[in-house]
Amino acid sequence: MKTKWYVLILAALALALVLGACGSGKQEAEEPAQEEVSRLQLIKDRGKVIVGCNAELPGFGYINPSGEFEGFDVDFGRAIAAAIFGDATKIEFRPLTAAERLPALQTGEIDVLLRNTTWTLTRDTANELDWACVTFYDGQGMMVRKDSGWKTFQDMEGATVATTTGTTTEMNLADSFRSRGVDYTPLLFESTQDTNTAYEEGRADAETSDKSQLAALRSAMANPEEHVILDLTMSKEPLGPLTAHGDNQWNDVVRWVCWGMMQAEESGVDSKNVDESLSSSDPTIRRLLGVEGEAGKNLGLPADFMVKVIKQVGNYAEVYDRHLGPEGINIPRGPNRLWTNGGLLYPMAWR
């Protein structure tokens, strides 16, 4: 009797194996429904724009104590709503995790993704996405205690640096110190929280991770003012808004709203002086604010869309200072300065 059961179980196992093998072979990706009309028309008909964002990263996208979404990425979403409807509140946020964010965009659940997503070749091509522009140049940074007085890698001779294993972080760390011939001691943990605790307790002299992450971790510390994020970068992490592949008209709207906010900072237009700027004689400002030219018409937006954006949300510098500046989680602007100030922000020509 026992032998029979034995044979039966084996047969069942073999069957399960065969079925398992077949099952995995049959998986087919469903083709996303082709959209003939642009997403922009869909959004206008719907009356609001749906934005995918982060809900747990202070500074970039999080829910504030009064239950509203707030942050740097969130404000770019509001700017897009202000550009389309002239009203920054005609927006719906969908909080997404890192794993959910790309499928949500690919399946059309959201119109635009603004969730600190790094622009990489694989995502741009294999995942069928289109980045609009770069709104934040992130990179691996270094957090140290303020009283150490450290400014550069050379100052950090002999330091113990805590980091999380399993990413490119530890490789960038080794490269950065080795290329400068500076001696250091790495300390590796499996989770970001453990790394941060070890640093905060003084087990390590410094902590390394993406700058935005470091700033968020610091803002949650007992004494954030005792720690400082150094103005140096160990890797490239360009973050920006992205849309589904192939809808150029909608993608254009997103990118030109973002560039418009950068251009406003470059031209010195902000939420306080935007009304006076309407009578400016500077041709760039006149074109930006829709007094001259056909920018709005070409994009399928009202002529004065940038006026609404700047008035309701602000220019790039205002958004940055509000969330990431000294009032927010305090990240030095570094590469996120305008190109005219030696940074990387370079809005394309507004004409």
Place this chain on the structure above:
Amino acid sequence: MFCRLAGRPDDPSGLPFPDSWKDCTVKRSGSETSKVPFWRDIRVLRAVAQFVFLMGVVALILWAISNYRQRGMIFSYSFLDEAASFDLAEGIEFEPTDTYARAFLVGVLNTIRVAVVGIVLATLLGLFTGIARLSGNWLLSKIAIVYIEIIRNTPLLVQLFFLYFAVILKLPRLSSAVVLPGPAFVSNRGIVAPWPRLAEAFRLWWPFLLLALAAAIVLIVIRRRTRARIGRPSIRGFWVLACLILIPLAGWFIVPGRPLRLDIPELIEKSGGVIKVEGGVTLSSEFTALLLGLVIYTGAYIAEVVRSGLQSVAKGQTEAARAQGFTNGQIMRLIVLPQALRVIIPPLISQYLNLTKNSSLAIAIGFLDLYAVSQTMLNQSGRVVEVFFMIMGSYLTISLSISLVMNIVNKRMQIVER
């Protein structure tokens, strides 16, 4: 069986193997194969089951290989010769330009270090606690019970987190480190203590160490021989010890200069008021936390193993020994422990293996053991399957080595039948 029972009563001679028995077996096997259909024949079924199982295993392996091929992955260990380009701070010297193979070696040695030290300390703690639990001293036995019950009934990972984050990281910072005589510095960076290092004169001194060892061995052999001949050793054990201490000591004064020098750690203030310790030997916080965690956890289990061993020795043994005037210490050392060890050693082996395998929890508290280093290796090289084979192979080798040594010890401890 039936045949045998049926055949016996018929046999008038009463011989163990009657002729009818022989006939019976032949008849039995012949008649049964013809009667029982092959699908109910146990031998056929067994063969079929084994064949099906074998085919299942082969199919699984072939399936895995074909999946590998389909994804264009090639099973290869050539990455081991590439530069690792990450850094490891614990254990033997390691540079980012060193190979993956050396990185793995660092991890293996760190695991062996924590396992060996842990096994020795856990055995001592377990032996002491196990005896204390059975002690007549009320306080001692209750403390032992509380320790054993708390530790055995909470998960090791929780204990490790507690030890590392709530105890060791809460120690004073390096700038205000506790200074013990030595000086040894205790801070949340770890323990830095003085450590003897070999000096120039050591090459003249080591022959004395060798001489002491040789003399001690000769004395022990003489002791054994005389004891076998006349029933008691001719030389007292004291002289063996004296030999081991006095000869190196004499050498210490004969040799010019000091053979060992003490490496004393000191606090050095770096730029920006940052303090660093240089010199001495360092026990990192992570190593200390992992070692303590493993020793305390496994010690509790070993205590129970020891207790069961001690209780397995019949009470009459103790009573008989006491009647003959043995002291309590002698009873434990000469009568009870040698008998208890036969019960203790087999379960002790599995506790040693548990300690070794549990050391892979090191990754949670940042100690660079075999598993933690491998995680980094497979993340950076992308060689997941190859690295996992290496991990499993290494743990298997370490565990089997421990088993081998302990089985030899076990054999020597068993009762020798005379």
